[in-house]
Amino acid sequence: MYSASVAFVFFLLASLPAPIALAQQHAHQASRATTSAVPPQRYATDAILREQMRAIRKNVLALEHHGSGNITKELATQLADQITGHVNTIIVNCKLPPDADAALHNIIGSLLQNASALKAHPGRNDAVAGMRTALDQYARMFDDPAFSHSKD
Numbered sequence: 001m002y003s004a005s006v007a008f009v010f011f012l013l014a015s016l017p018a019p020i021a022l023a024q025q026h027a028h029q030a031s032r033a034t035t036s037a038v039p040p041q042r043y044a045t046d047a048i049l050r051e052q053m054r055a056i057r058k059n060v061l062a063l064e065h066h067g068s069g070n071i072t073k074e075l076a077t078q079l080a081d082q083i084t085g086h087v088n089t090i091i092v093n094c095k096l097p098p099d100a101d102a103a104l105h106n107i108i109g110s111l112l113q114n115a116s117a118l119k120a121h122p123g124r125n126d127a128v129a130g131m132r133t134a135l136d137q138y139a140r141m142f143d144d145p146a147f148s149h150s151k152d
Contacts, residue, residue: 076122
C-alpha cells in the first residue's frame with residue numbers, strides 16, 4: 001500500500017507542471033490581450049498621470065519639430081532625460097487599478113525604451129516615431145480630455 005501511495009504522489013507531482021504552465025500561459029495571454037486592445041471604456045486618469053503625459057507630449061513635439069536629422073546630441077539627450085523623468089514620476093505616483101496599470105506600463109515602457117534609443121543615437125527617426133505611437137495609444141486608451149495625440 002505504501003509503495004502504491006508513493007507512486008501515486010510521484011505521478012501527481014510529475015503531472016503538475018504542465019497544467020500550471022498552461023494556466024500561467026493562459027493568464028499571460030489574457031493579460032497581454034487586455035493591455036494591447038482598446039478597452040470598451042477608456043481608463044480613468046489622475047492629475048499626476050495627465051500632467052506628466054502632457055509634458056511628455058510637449059517633449060515629443062519638440063523632437064518632431066527639430067527633426068531627427070537636425071537635432072543636436074545635447075538637445076536629444078536633454079529631451080530624452082526629461083521624458084525619462086516624467087515617466088519615473090508616473091511610476092512613483094501610480095495608483096491605477098491593475099488593468100489600467102498594465103495598459104499604462106506598455107505605454108511607458110515604450111516611451112522609456114525609445115527615449116533611451118534616442119539618447120544613444122539622436123538621429124533615430126524610429127525612436128521619435130515609437131514615442132508618437134505610445135502617445136497615440138495613451139490617447140485611445142485613457143480618459144484625458146485635454147490630451148490630444150494629434151500634432152499640436
